[in-house]
Amino acid sequence: MPVTSSNYLILSLLLFSIGIMGTLIRRNAIIIFMCIELMLNAVNLLLVHFSHLNGDVDADSQIFVFFIMVVAAAEVAVGLAIIAMMYRKVHSVDVNILNRLKH
Amino acid sequence: MIHYIFLIPLLPLIGFLINGIGWRTIPKNMGGIIGCGAILGSFIVSLGVFFEVNTPGFHTQIIPLFDFIKSGKLNIPFEFQIDALSSLFLLIITGVGFLIHVYSTSYMHHDEGMVKYFSFLNLFVFFMLLLVLGANYLILFIGWEGVGLCSYLLIGFWFKNRDYTNAAKKAFIMNRIGDLGFLVGMLMILYTFGTLSYQDFFKNLHDAPKLPASTYNWIAICLFIGATGKSAQIPLYTWLPDAMAGPTPVSALIHAATMVTAGIYMIARSCALYELAPLVSNIVAAIGLATAIIAATIALKQYDIKKVLAYSTVSQLGFMFLALGIGAYSTAVFHVMTHAFFKALLFLGSGSVIHAMGGEQDLRKMGGLGKKMPITKITFLIGCLAISGIPGFAGFFSKDEILSRAFASNPTSPYLFVMGIGAAMMTSFYMFRLYYLTFTGSFRGTHEQEHHLHESPFAITLPLIILAVLSIVGGYVGLPGVISEHHALESFLSTAITNRSKFHLEESTEWILMTVSTLAAVFMIVYAYTATKKPNFAPTTGLAKMMENKWYVDEIYNAIIVKPLQSISGLLDTWADKKGIDGIVNGVGKTVKWGGDRMRVLQTGQVGFYIFIMVIGMIALFSISFLLVK
Amino acid sequence: MDFYDILFWILSVMAVGCALGVVLSRNPIHSVIFLILTFFAISGHYLIMNAQFLAIVNIIVYAGAIMVLFLYILMLMNLNADAEPQKGLLVQIAGILSGGTLFLVLLAATKSAHNEEINKVSTNVGLITNLGKLLFTKYVLPFEISSVLFLTAMIGAIVIGKKEPQLKNGEEHIA
Numbered sequence: 001m002p003v004t005s006s007n008y009l010i011l012s013l014l015l016f017s018i019g020i021m022g023t024l025i026r027r028n029a030i031i032i033f034m035c036i037e038l039m040l041n042a043v044n045l046l047l048v049h050f051s052h053l054n055g056d057v058d059a060d061s062q063i064f065v066f067f068i069m070v071v072a073a074a075e076v077a078v079g080l081a082i083i084a085m086m087y088r089k090v091h092s093v094d095v096n097i098l099n100r101l102k103h
Numbered sequence: 104m105i106h107y108i109f110l111i112p113l114l115p116l117i118g119f120l121i122n123g124i125g126w127r128t129i130p131k132n133m134g135g136i137i138g139c140g141a142i143l144g145s146f147i148v149s150l151g152v153f154f155e156v157n158t159p160g161f162h163t164q165i166i167p168l169f170d171f172i173k174s175g176k177l178n179i180p181f182e183f184q185i186d187a188l189s190s191l192f193l194l195i196i197t198g199v200g201f202l203i204h205v206y207s208t209s210y211m212h213h214d215e216g217m218v219k220y221f222s223f224l225n226l227f228v229f230f231m232l233l234l235v236l237g238a239n240y241l242i243l244f245i246g247w248e249g250v251g252l253c254s255y256l257l258i259g260f261w262f263k264n265r266d267y268t269n270a271a272k273k274a275f276i277m278n279r280i281g282d283l284g285f286l287v288g289m290l291m292i293l294y295t296f297g298t299l300s301y302q303d304f305f306k307n308l309h310d311a312p313k314l315p316a317s318t319y320n321w322i323a324i325c326l327f328i329g330a331t332g333k334s335a336q337i338p339l340y341t342w343l344p345d346a347m348a349g350p351t352p353v354s355a356l357i358h359a360a361t362m363v364t365a366g367i368y369m370i371a372r373s374c375a376l377y378e379l380a381p382l383v384s385n386i387v388a389a390i391g392l393a394t395a396i397i398a399a400t401i402a403l404k405q406y407d408i409k410k411v412l413a414y415s416t417v418s419q420l421g422f423m424f425l426a427l428g429i430g431a432y433s434t435a436v437f438h439v440m441t442h443a444f445f446k447a448l449l450f451l452g453s454g455s456v457i458h459a460m461g462g463e464q465d466l467r468k469m470g471g472l473g474k475k476m477p478i479t480k481i482t483f484l485i486g487c488l489a490i491s492g493i494p495g496f497a498g499f500f501s502k503d504e505i506l507s508r509a510f511a512s513n514p515t516s517p518y519l520f521v522m523g524i525g526a527a528m529m530t531s532f533y534m535f536r537l538y539y540l541t542f543t544g545s546f547r548g549t550h551e552q553e554h555h556l557h558e559s560p561f562a563i564t565l566p567l568i569i570l571a572v573l574s575i576v577g578g579y580v581g582l583p584g585v586i587s588e589h590h591a592l593e594s595f596l597s598t599a600i601t602n603r604s605k606f607h608l609e610e611s612t613e614w615i616l617m618t619v620s621t622l623a624a625v626f627m628i629v630y631a632y633t634a635t636k637k638p639n640f641a642p643t644t645g646l647a648k649m650m651e652n653k654w655y656v657d658e659i660y661n662a663i664i665v666k667p668l669q670s671i672s673g674l675l676d677t678w679a680d681k682k683g684i685d686g687i688v689n690g691v692g693k694t695v696k697w698g699g700d701r702m703r704v705l706q707t708g709q710v711g712f713y714i715f716i717m718v719i720g721m722i723a724l725f726s727i728s729f730l731l732v733k
Numbered sequence: 734m735d736f737y738d739i740l741f742w743i744l745s746v747m748a749v750g751c752a753l754g755v756v757l758s759r760n761p762i763h764s765v766i767f768l769i770l771t772f773f774a775i776s777g778h779y780l781i782m783n784a785q786f787l788a789i790v791n792i793i794v795y796a797g798a799i800m801v802l803f804l805y806i807l808m809l810m811n812l813n814a815d816a817e818p819q820k821g822l823l824v825q826i827a828g829i830l831s832g833g834t835l836f837l838v839l840l841a842a843t844k845s846a847h848n849e850e851i852n853k854v855s856t857n858v859g860l861i862t863n864l865g866k867l868l869f870t871k872y873v874l875p876f877e878i879s880s881v882l883f884l885t886a887m888i889g890a891i892v893i894g895k896k897e898p899q900l901k902n903g904e905e906h907i908a
Contacts, residue, residue, distance in 0.1 A: 038755060088896075
């Protein structure tokens with residue numbers, strides 16, 4: 001069975017959904033963060049596939065993927081800094097305890 | 104000179120502005136000079152206007168000033184109308200006004216707000232002049248409202264006293280009730296005839312086909328309601344005696360000579376309308392007569408000088424309305440003129456007495472003042488003689504004309520005349536009771552008061568003398584038909600107002616009527632003398648008690664009108680305002696708060712929960728868009 | 734079956750498997766390892782689609798830098814499998830259900846998309862020259878601004894992570 005566009009679509013969606021499930025199931029803040037990275041990568045995959053699909057015309061999608069990576073990197077830096085600081089306060093990375101937003 | 108007519112109201116307005124803005128800084132003498140000077144200037148211009156009007160062949164002139172209301176089909180310009188009626192009133196207002204201003208310079212000299220007082224007085228004269236000069240009902244109404252305002256300001260002039268401010272409020276509110284009637288009448292005129300200007304309105308009444316009588320009746324009665332408020336007739340008269348709380352010159356100017364005559368002016372001006380509404384004319388006469396009698400009965404038993412004079416004013420106004428009601432419009436104006444002279448004289452005289460007594464106004468504490476205050480005594484006596492209708496004095500001619508015309512309007516059943524004579528007799532009695540108790544007999548006051556007694560300064564006595572002279576000679580412009588063929592005043596006014604023409608009496612009848620009224624007046628004077636020889640101030644019972652307590656009218660009004668109104672207001676305050684509107688407004692806030700409390704539960708602070716909800720939201724969005732696209 | 738297809742299937746299975754491993758493993762270190770493997774799989778996908786530049790960048794940036802950062806933080810916390818708490822069963826089921834529902838809904842939404850045969854011939858799009866040309870002409874502004882973004886992120890991370898000065902007893906910490 002030849003690989004078609006829908007294959008990539010399903011793969012990307014699957015990875016995305018697994019990422020979502022991960023953020024909902026896990027209680028460790030860092031694991032949740034990693035699942036977010038997983039979601040981003042799923043999207044990246046799909047974008048690259050579309051660029052490949054459209055041929056020589058479409059290089060913009062790959063540029064977009066590049067910038068997604070840029071932003072992801074920056075986000076990870078800041079996010080981990082925040083988590084580290086919270087750990088220093090509460091001595092736990094359990095998301096149920098990190099509920100200061102409530103107030 | 105007529106082209107300078109705008110100066111007449113302008114000078115008092117300028118006086119008001121100067122005195123009003125600088126009343127804390129302008130020295131008292133300067134303030135007095137500015138105030139009196141403004142009115143004197145108006146008086147001189149009014150004289151010029153009067154002489155120009157008096158020349159034969161003069162036609163009513165309209166002086167336009169500026170466009171006032173111009174909206175669609177409605178066009179009401181700001182114009183003045185110069186004719187006999189307005190020029191006569193101009194003279195009365197500015198002339199008597201000037202004398203009272205001069206009087207006030209001395210009377211109010213010790214008051215720290217004297218300059219403010221003069222600014223109010225000037226403002227009042229300004230509005231009154233506007234009232235009589237206007238060429239349409241709207242300008243009259245502006246002046247009408249303005250004099251009501253100034254009356255309030257001046258009655259409550261000594262504002263630190265709560266009773267005085269209450270009296271001022273009462274005057275203003277009762278005026279306002281009348282004004283509502285006036286406004287409704289004006290709107291009806293506008294609606295039916297499309298114009299408010301006198302000339303167009305009266306021409307319309309004359310030329311246009313006859314409308315059903317009820318139209319004219321309704322308009323006339325509404326305007327009359329306004330007049331009852333302003334000129335203190337039944338049922339809206341109770342404010343006038345309370346208005347005596349103001350300084351005495353104010354009582355003289357506003358509540359004797361000018362403001363209260365605004366109603367007479369208005370009805371005299373609208374004589375063409377009232378001729379077409381005979382039912383209302385009868386009502387006017389009936390109310391005037393009833394007021395005259397009832398006010399006279401109350402005056403019989405009052406112990407405050409100013410209150411006696413106040414009820415006397417109400418009573419005399421009743422006479423004027425009686426004259427208007429029977430169609431003798433020029434007679435009413437005649438009585439306005441003579442009444443202005445002798446009532447102002449009486450009030451100013453009483454002011455002189457109060458001044459000498461150091462503020463005391465109770466008759467029971469006076470007596471024998473004539474020895475120490477000769478000028479006041481003589482001028483007061485002249486005033487009393489004039490009001491009682493003794494021949495030779497001004498009041499005789501005007502009052503007698505009213506009574507004889509009352510007789511002539513219905514010779515077969517002269518109940519108007521008889522009741523009028525009754526009121527006139529009571530007038531003589533209470534006035535001379537006042538005179539005897541104040542100026543003759545022995546002094547009944549305290550020792551310090553007796554020491555303080557002195558004749559008043561020149562600035563007070565000069566106006567008294569001038570007014571006394573006018574009270575004597577002022578009546579000769581209107582000699583009755585038996586003495587002279589030419590009634591100067593009536594022919595002068597005939598260019599502006601026309602009387603009903605059925606006042607012809609036989610010569611002998613007229614002499615009889617004159618004699619009867621004179622004898623009745625003299626009889627009451629003598630009776631008053633004997634009654635007050637040994638003054639008896641015992642507490643009264645029965646009928647006398649009712650008269651002393653003003654027939655409890657104020658109390659009745661309080662119970663029937665004021666209390667229910669207050670309870671309704673209280674009810675509305677609790678139910679409509681606090682629980683209803685506030686409830687709704689607060690309820691909105693409470694609902695939002697309640698909603699917020701419910702929504703707050705969503706903010707658990709747990710990121711996982713937020714993402715969960717986000718996923719649910721995404722699912723929902725996608726499903727919906729997916730279904731829609733399908 | 735094409736060589737391309739075989740490679741596709743191998744890489745897909747690897748990616749999905751490792752993703753599941755990330756989500757399901759108890760030891761956080763294991764999750765990190767699994768994620769790195771997932772990244773390798775995805776880079777593989779990029780390569781078979783001839784997006785060379787992105788494949789390399791993916792490995793360098795993601796697997797190399799970001800995952801190492803994660804590892805550092807994990808080492809700092811000294812977590813191991815014992816301390817790993819579990820969410821309540823109900824929450825887990827709810828999470829799985831909603832995730833699965835989302836997958837199905839998205840799938841249904843994109844079902845009617847145009848299903849094209851992939852062009853097995855490699856294109857030149859992913860070559861670094863072409864991307865570079867585009868990056869420095871059409872998208873030069875975002876490119877430059879991303880440097881500012883990094884600067885901000887750096888400063889932010891440092892400021893947030895700064896240790897607070899030691900305070901005396903009883904004083905409130907500086908917010």
